[in-house]
Amino acid sequence: MHIPDGVLPLGVSIAGYATTAGATWFSLKKINQREDPREGVPKAALLTAGFFVASWIHIPIPPTSIHLVLNGLMGVVLGYYAFPSILIGLFLQAILFQHGGITSLGVNAAMMGIPALLAYYIFNLRIKFGKKDSKTWTNVTAFLGGALGLGIAAVIAYTLLITSIPSYLDATVEKASILAMTLGYLPLMLIEGVFTVLIVNFLQKVKPELLENE
Amino acid sequence: METNNAILIKDLCFAYPNKKIVFQDMDLEIKKGEKVGVIGPNGAGKTTLFMLVCGVLKSKKGNISLLGEPLVQGGFNPQIGFVFQNPDDQLFNPTVWDDVAFGPINLNLSEEEIEARVNKALTITNTQEFAERAPHHLSGGEKRMVSIAGVLALEPEIIIYDEPSANLDMRSRRRLINFLNDSQETMLISSHDLEFILEVCERVLLIDGGEVIADGNPTEIMSDVGLMEAHGLEVPHSLQFHQNNHH
Amino acid sequence: MDHLRIDDYANLSSLLHRWDPRLKLIGLFILIFSIAFIQNIELMPIVLLISIGYYLISKIPFSFLMTRLRYPGVFLLMVAIIFPFFSGVTVLYQVGFVKVYSEGLIAFLLIASKFVAIMIFAVLLFGTSAVLSTIRALQQLRFPPILVDMLLMTYRYLFEISHDFRKMQLAMRMKNFHATHLNFQTLNQLAALAGTMLIRSYERSEKIYKAMILRGYASQEIKQFNTAVRFTSADWIKFTVTCLLSIGLVVAEFYFRGIL
Numbered sequence: 001m002h003i004p005d006g007v008l009p010l011g012v013s014i015a016g017y018a019t020t021a022g023a024t025w026f027s028l029k030k031i032n033q034r035e036d037p038r039e040g041v042p043k044a045a046l047l048t049a050g051f052f053v054a055s056w057i058h059i060p061i062p063p064t065s066i067h068l069v070l071n072g073l074m075g076v077v078l079g080y081y082a083f084p085s086i087l088i089g090l091f092l093q094a095i096l097f098q099h100g101g102i103t104s105l106g107v108n109a110a111m112m113g114i115p116a117l118l119a120y121y122i123f124n125l126r127i128k129f130g131k132k133d134s135k136t137w138t139n140v141t142a143f144l145g146g147a148l149g150l151g152i153a154a155v156i157a158y159t160l161l162i163t164s165i166p167s168y169l170d171a172t173v174e175k176a177s178i179l180a181m182t183l184g185y186l187p188l189m190l191i192e193g194v195f196t197v198l199i200v201n202f203l204q205k206v207k208p209e210l211l212e213n214e
Numbered sequence: 215m216e217t218n219n220a221i222l223i224k225d226l227c228f229a230y231p232n233k234k235i236v237f238q239d240m241d242l243e244i245k246k247g248e249k250v251g252v253i254g255p256n257g258a259g260k261t262t263l264f265m266l267v268c269g270v271l272k273s274k275k276g277n278i279s280l281l282g283e284p285l286v287q288g289g290f291n292p293q294i295g296f297v298f299q300n301p302d303d304q305l306f307n308p309t310v311w312d313d314v315a316f317g318p319i320n321l322n323l324s325e326e327e328i329e330a331r332v333n334k335a336l337t338i339t340n341t342q343e344f345a346e347r348a349p350h351h352l353s354g355g356e357k358r359m360v361s362i363a364g365v366l367a368l369e370p371e372i373i374i375y376d377e378p379s380a381n382l383d384m385r386s387r388r389r390l391i392n393f394l395n396d397s398q399e400t401m402l403i404s405s406h407d408l409e410f411i412l413e414v415c416e417r418v419l420l421i422d423g424g425e426v427i428a429d430g431n432p433t434e435i436m437s438d439v440g441l442m443e444a445h446g447l448e449v450p451h452s453l454q455f456h457q458n459n460h461h
Numbered sequence: 462m463d464h465l466r467i468d469d470y471a472n473l474s475s476l477l478h479r480w481d482p483r484l485k486l487i488g489l490f491i492l493i494f495s496i497a498f499i500q501n502i503e504l505m506p507i508v509l510l511i512s513i514g515y516y517l518i519s520k521i522p523f524s525f526l527m528t529r530l531r532y533p534g535v536f537l538l539m540v541a542i543i544f545p546f547f548s549g550v551t552v553l554y555q556v557g558f559v560k561v562y563s564e565g566l567i568a569f570l571l572i573a574s575k576f577v578a579i580m581i582f583a584v585l586l587f588g589t590s591a592v593l594s595t596i597r598a599l600q601q602l603r604f605p606p607i608l609v610d611m612l613l614m615t616y617r618y619l620f621e622i623s624h625d626f627r628k629m630q631l632a633m634r635m636k637n638f639h640a641t642h643l644n645f646q647t648l649n650q651l652a653a654l655a656g657t658m659l660i661r662s663y664e665r666s667e668k669i670y671k672a673m674i675l676r677g678y679a680s681q682e683i684k685q686f687n688t689a690v691r692f693t694s695a696d697w698i699k700f701t702v703t704c705l706l707s708i709g710l711v712v713a714e715f716y717f718r719g720i721l
Contacts, residue, residue: 004533005575005576005579005583006573006575006577006579008497009500010497013497024605024608028605031607037607038607038678041614042667042673043663043666043667045610045612046614046615046622046663046666046669047662047666048611048615049615050658050661051659052619053619053623053658054626054655054658054659056623056626057654058640059640059648060641060642060647061643062641068655077659084611085611088615089615092616095583097529097532098529098580098583101583102582102586103493103494103579194648195648198649199656199659201652202652202653202656206656206660207660210663268675270674292677295675296675298668303665303668304669306669306672306673308593308613308617316676316677316678349617350617350620350621364676365676368676
């Protein structure tokens with residue numbers, strides 16, 4: 001899911017950085033509106049490290065296994081801290097083990113971070129509709145958050161990759177391949193969505209205050 | 215106000231939200247310069263008491279004063295320091311120097327004063343050589359001494375140690391005992407390592423169920439088999455030997 | 462966590478190690494972005510020569526650089542398989558029904574060499590100063606304080622938490638848990654593992670926050686000390702040389718595109 005260095009044209013990389021700067025500014029603005037903005041810093045920082053490590057969990061899909069992205073869940077748990085948290089996680093992955101890239105950091109952060117914010121809004125719909133304690137609402141919104149978090153990121157990634165790489169394919173073939181790739185992601189979205197629901201249920205049972213991000 | 219009391223607690227009541235009462239009308243007086251051991255089973259209320267005395271938790275009722283001044287509940291009380299059981303929870307800064315400087319910077323001291331305080335704290339704890347190191351590269355004993363340095367840099371007159379000998383090897387433990395015996399601050403030390411308490415403290419509090427069950431001389435209290443066993447504790451080996459000699 | 466340590470060779474002494482992290486960050490970023498700008502394969506030998514030159518100056522062992530290539534190597538392999546064989550119109554070679562297209566081959570060479578060059582610069586940028594100095598440099602370059610605080614603390618606890626994670630994995634394996642089949646139970650157990658990691662992180666953050674308050678955090682705005690050292694002329698010379706190389710690459714690229 002991480003787009004590496006050397007693939008994207010310069011314009012796309014710069015646009016990615018610009019989008020990421022905007023989203024970070026927006027998130028920090030929301031964070032600074034809190035009574036004590038720095039109170040959330042240790043929580044967000046430690047959970048960033050926690051998510052970083054949790055993304056090492058392999059989900060077995062014989063004969064191979066996949067890593068989870070968990071960006072939807074990050075939105076659900078971290079709220080407005082999710083975007084800075086994803087940016088920091090990707091930055092550390094890029095500099096510590098060359099996973100992702102330096103020039104593509106902005107693009108990667110935007111394509112994973114903005115769906116995370118969306119997942120946060122979706123998960124909070126249950127509060128807006130007064131169904132905070134409804135198990136069905138919790139599960140459905142968590143599932144949608146997790147599945148769409150990954151799905152939107154995947155669509156953005158493949159669209160960028162296929163349209164920006166000189167592939168000598170015509171437009172209809174390009175569209176078809178984006179569609180095929182996206183359809184290929186449907187089972188992964190399902191797993192990511194189910195996994196998000198399972199973790200949300202686990203947290204609700206063991207540490208409900210982790211989900212109190214209104 | 216001139217006073218001999220380091221800590222004075224009157225009618226303290228406390229309960230966690232939606233849970234049963236932890237403390238009910240507790241009174242406690244700790245004199246300046248005393249080194250007081252706090253023993254008791256898990257869940258006796260030791261940590262809660264410490265958090266109240268430091269001002270992290272707010273009491274429901276009652277007064278706590280430190281050195282004759284009322285405690286700022288839920289605020290910053292630089293006259294009292296707290297050394298956490300797990301040094302990793304306390305060493306949250308990227309380097310040892312930054313961690314020790316964290317408190318002085320928050321006191322709004324000048325740059326020279328901060329540097330002087332950090333150097334002094336590192337010297338007292340004999341950790342100068344680690345100043346530029348990252349905390350996660352230190353051993354358990356080194357982490358312990360560095361986390362103490364971080365508290366000392368605020369120059370508190372009262373220091374609380376929560377399980378200071380936990381996870382220490384014998385040599386680091388011995389070093390810590392010597393260090394605490396040489397220290398001048400008023401101390402509250404909780405520990406399951408009763409031998410440790412015997413070596414460092416001149417007074418001990420046995421706490422259970424949010425009440426002070428016994429308060430007095432460590433050797434006397436800890437050699438009382440009936441009292442100790444009633445509260446899930448065991449008489450330390452050195453005192454068992456002591457007892458056997460009397461039979 | 463050995464593979465977390467990009468800065469194992471940060472205390473060597475070389476022209477790059479002695480370069481102030483702030484100017485190094487800006488200078489190498491400019492160079493990296495000008496490499497990203499290049500679309501002409503003819504320029505790639507020069508780009509690779511520049512990156513090898515900087516690498517040789519850095520004195521970083523070759524074996525270290527190679528271990529850093531291992532993870533992203535998988536990606537290169539994928540590009541190497543897809544492009545030359547499936548993308549393009551001009552057939553360069555044909556063996557049976559396997560065709561190698563020249564456009565695909567060029568696209569592969571372009572991506573691979575840009576990728577390797579940028580990766581070398583990334584390793585040099587973050588491997589010739591301690592990660593903490595790099596983060597400090599971001600701080601001094603006026604990145605938002607909340608972002609820098611979060612970054613510092615995440616980096617600080619990454620080691621502890623990954624250590625915890627390895628222990629938990631080991632404990633699960635000792636209870637004969639092997640994630641080999643995808644079924645609901647496996648998924649549920651893995652979710653519990655992930656959830657436990659998150660809860661531990663959260664509980665630790667609560668303790669840390671207490672420890673921070675106890676030492677005066679949030680009692681007032683922390684003043685920022687301007688302890689940053691001033692740039693030396695050597696810092697500026699390295700910066701200027703790097704910028705000139707970047708400009709040279711961009712100009713050459715324009716020339717090859719026929720704009721100049």
